[in-house]
Amino acid sequence: MPFDPTTASVSRSPSGIGRRSLLRGAAGACGALALGALPAPSRAAxxxxxxxxxxxxxxxxxDGLALEASGQLPTPFRSQFAEFGSGNLIVEAINAGSIDVGSSSEIPPAFGIAAGARLSIIAVVKDDVNWQVVLVPPDSPIRSVADLKGKRVGYVRATTTQYYLAKMLGEVGLRFTDIQPVALTPAEGQAAFEQGALDAWAIYGYSVPFAIRKGARVLVTSNGYLSGNYLYLASxxxxxxxxxxxAIGEYFLRLRRAxxxxxxNLERWAQVHSAAIGVSAEIDLEILRKNSRQRDLAPITDADVASAQNVADTFHQLGVLPRRIDIAPAFDRRFNDILSRPLS
Incomplete structure (x- = not known):
C-alpha cells in the first residue's frame, strides 16, 4: 500500500535551499554558542x-508510510511530508528554515553543528544495527578484523560505515591508515566488490542481503560498535x-503508535514497505525478522548524549570533522514526557 497523499499534504524536497556545504565545516563558526542562545522552550496551552x-x-x-499503514493519518494539523535522500540534506533544510522536523543518524548533526547550523535534537529513534556489516568475498582468506591490515576496504565516507570500521580497527590495535580505505557510494561499492576490486566492504541496508545471496560472507556486524541511535531534529x-x-508532540505520539x-505486524509491514521500495517481500521480511531491535522512538537520556558526543569525537580524530564540538547543548528534552508516556 503506497503512501496516500490524500491523507496528508505531501510536498517535494525543498528546492530553494542554499547549499552551504555543511560537511566542510566553518573554521570560525561556533555552533555550540549559537545553540546555547536559544530561548527557553515554549509550551502550548x-x-x-x-x-x-x-x-x-x-x-x-x-516514517510517513508507517503512519499511513498503521492508521495514524490524517493528523489534527496540516502535516506536509517532504522526501529526502540523506540526513545531511535534512540538516541543511532545518538550518535553512525549510523543514520543521526530521531524523538522521548521529553523524549529520555533528557536521552541521561544526558548521554553525541551528538545530535541536529532540528525540532518539532506536533501530537495528545487524544490517550494518563488513563483508568479504566467499573465498576470502580474511577471517578477522586484524586480517584487514593492508587490505582494500570499501566504505561510505562520513557515514556509520566509516565510524564502525574505525572502531573495529581500533579494537585490534589498527588505525584507519593501516588499511587501504576506499571511499565509495553504495552503488560504487557494490560494483567494486562484485568485480573483485575490494578485499572487504563496510556497508549497510539492502546491499547486505543482496550481497549475501550472491555468496558474500559477513566478517563482522556493527552490533556492539553502533548505538543504533538515530536522532530526531527540529528547527x-x-x-x-x-x-x-x-504538533511535534502529537506527531511523536502517533509515530510511537505506528x-x-x-x-x-512484521509480515503486513513487509508487504507494504517492499511494494513501496521495489524489493521482494521475502527479503524485506528476512531483514525485519533478523533486526537487532525493531524501530522505536524514545526519550533522550544522558547515554544518548554521550553516544552522540563519541561519534563526533571519533570523526574529529579521523580528521573528517574539522573541529571538536560539544554536542550536549543541542539536545532539548522537552518531549521526554510524551516519549515516556504509556501508549493508549
Whole structure:
C-alpha cells in the first residue's frame, strides 16, 4: 500500500535551499554558542489547530508510510511530508528554515553543528544495527578484523560505515591508515566488490542481503560498535512556536503508535514497505525478522548524549570533522514526557 497523499499534504524536497556545504565545516563558526542562545522552550496551552502546518522531512517509505499503514493519518494539523535522500540534506533544510522536523543518524548533526547550523535534537529513534556489516568475498582468506591490515576496504565516507570500521580497527590495535580505505557510494561499492576490486566492504541496508545471496560472507556486524541511535531534529524556530511544538508532540505520539504497529505486524509491514521500495517481500521480511531491535522512538537520556558526543569525537580524530564540538547543548528534552508516556 503506497503512501496516500490524500491523507496528508505531501510536498517535494525543498528546492530553494542554499547549499552551504555543511560537511566542510566553518573554521570560525561556533555552533555550540549559537545553540546555547536559544530561548527557553515554549509550551502550548492546548493541542495543535487544523491551521498549524508541520513540515516533516522523511525518507522513502519510512516514517510517513508507517503512519499511513498503521492508521495514524490524517493528523489534527496540516502535516506536509517532504522526501529526502540523506540526513545531511535534512540538516541543511532545518538550518535553512525549510523543514520543521526530521531524523538522521548521529553523524549529520555533528557536521552541521561544526558548521554553525541551528538545530535541536529532540528525540532518539532506536533501530537495528545487524544490517550494518563488513563483508568479504566467499573465498576470502580474511577471517578477522586484524586480517584487514593492508587490505582494500570499501566504505561510505562520513557515514556509520566509516565510524564502525574505525572502531573495529581500533579494537585490534589498527588505525584507519593501516588499511587501504576506499571511499565509495553504495552503488560504487557494490560494483567494486562484485568485480573483485575490494578485499572487504563496510556497508549497510539492502546491499547486505543482496550481497549475501550472491555468496558474500559477513566478517563482522556493527552490533556492539553502533548505538543504533538515530536522532530526531527540529528547527529552533519551530520549537519556539507553541502550535508547532504541540504538533511535534502529537506527531511523536502517533509515530510511537505506528512503530508499535510495525513491530506487531512484521509480515503486513513487509508487504507494504517492499511494494513501496521495489524489493521482494521475502527479503524485506528476512531483514525485519533478523533486526537487532525493531524501530522505536524514545526519550533522550544522558547515554544518548554521550553516544552522540563519541561519534563526533571519533570523526574529529579521523580528521573528517574539522573541529571538536560539544554536542550536549543541542539536545532539548522537552518531549521526554510524551516519549515516556504509556501508549493508549
Amino acid at each position: 492546548s493541542g495543535p489547530t487544523p491551521e498549524t502546518v508541520l513540515r516533516i522531512a522523511d525518507y522513502k517509505a519510512l 529552533p524556530d519551530a520549537l519556539a512556536e507553541p502550535g508547532k511544538a504541540a 512503530f508499535a504497529w510495525r513491530a506487531a
